[in-house]
Amino acid sequence: MLDLLERSCIIFSMNKLDIKQQALILKLLVEGNSLRSTARIADVSRNTVDKLLRDVGEACMDYQDKALRNLSYKRIQCDEIWSFVYSKQKNVPENMKDTFGIGDVWTWVAIDADTKLVPCWHVDTRDANAASRFIDNLAERLANRVQLTTDGHKAYLSAVEDSFGCDVDYGMLVKMYGNTIEGQRRYSPAECTGIQKTKITGNPDEKHLSTSFVERQNLTMRMSIRRFTRLTNAFSVSKKLENHMHAISLHYMFYNFGRIHKSLRVTPAMEAGVTDHVWNIEEILGLIPEEVSKKRGPYKKAA
Template identity: 40%
Template sequence: MNILPREKQIEVIAALCDGLGIRATSRITGVNRGTVGALALKVGRGCAELHDRMMVGLRPSRLELDELWSFVAKKQVRVGKNDLGAASVGDQYTYIALGASSRAIISYFTGKRDSGNTHEFIADLRQRVIGSPEISTDGFLPYQNAIRAEFGNRIAHGVVNKTYSVTHIGMKEAARRYSPAQVVAVEYDVVSGVPSHISTSYVERSNLSIRMGSKRFSRLSNGFSKKLDNHCAAVSLYVAHYNLCRVHESLRSTPAMALGVADRVWTVADLLDAALATQPITPVTTAPDRRKRFRVIEGGKG
């Protein structure tokens, strides 16, 4: 059994955090693709546990909520009735709750974009924050009932409603596929309370950072996740690295430092050690050389 050296593990995780896919990471680091995937899954699960332990008892003044689209295995239009576990394939949305002043991702949840998952996301957010922060969301209606149920009727909740152009009629195919629809109107509505500021600009900018920092969110590529567990692990890895390791350009510190849950900039090695410390003690091994095994079988000695 060959155990993957710690230096190689750090190299693999650093490459993944820089937005490389599994295959590209394998080529650059020289680590077997299966080993890269196994390590990413284990560290991602550890990062989720680390997030649960650190992001509690917070007092953000204002929160911005949004959802980020992706898909697992296949796009929703190709999901058939006979697909096993249809909830784990097709379109998946990652809910993000961002602290407006700290830019920290306080809560996140990946699943279908429906009322049940929205309520579960808001319930998780409620358990992490103390007090009654102002909340800004988009016009997705399930937010209103979920926020009212978890935060009460007096919470300051504002909604940003954007109206887009009817689509790209008459445009060339390339422009239609690669250019987003134009925003023609923006309305700001007060759902409850008296919010001092209604905006989702920071969390929408965070969505761009996620697409750039995780290959699984890249549009029009083959870097999408094949399994929901691996997708969720990749999201957790990104969130932990973003909060703890990346110095925000405007804050001059990491979001975790701005939020008060960290006192220094973490390295990838720090993140790796902390994430693996939450997981069962099993060595990360290199995958066997399949080509060698096949040659033995073909030679009649297997």
């Protein structure tokens, strides 16, 4: 817990940063730098980077929640990506093992196969309740019937049925892997030996039953958000899940609105008709609401 003096120092430091310094910090973060390396390069304290990430993360979350609605899509792909907060699950203290946000966390992601826009994501566990919350969120943002593809995670079955009913063309794609050679240590999944496509609801076009784009988006996350990088110590040391979510929120704001997609030659948000231009970092910073200064009340004498 930060004491009053330390909090005051962070606020004072943030007030001293001009827009160019703040933009530099965000550019470093969205390009995959850790908090500490960002602080070193920008020559600011790590607490200052934390504060800016928190403010911009909340602003990006609010903006995208409002902007990414009533979307007309044809093909949606969904997947989940693993990470952790505080420590890996096997190292979580016994008295914290039942606390969500300590140990394993999963980010559920949806992507439109045509515009490459990510309309929603959800940080949670990987159970059926989490799947329902994620698919509910997705369904609320869509304006028309879509073809939906997920992997073989069984939690999707009831979630999709509850949220879409029959108003969806839904299929699953299950990958089959070969056996790992005994005694061989692997840092990557076993070799994929085949796939199985299954129609679940409606009439999905089998040739478009794919999770390739969302899996590629998972790789983009691991490359762009330092705390998602595997086999390193660049994990989220924060004890607050909110900070993990702020980093994800900033990533998707920049991915959707600020980064030109190579195959599209525009940003996903432009391709989807959500915006008409490429957002720069300064525009993203402009989403942070200005703090309303409170007038000092009348002086009261001590009794």
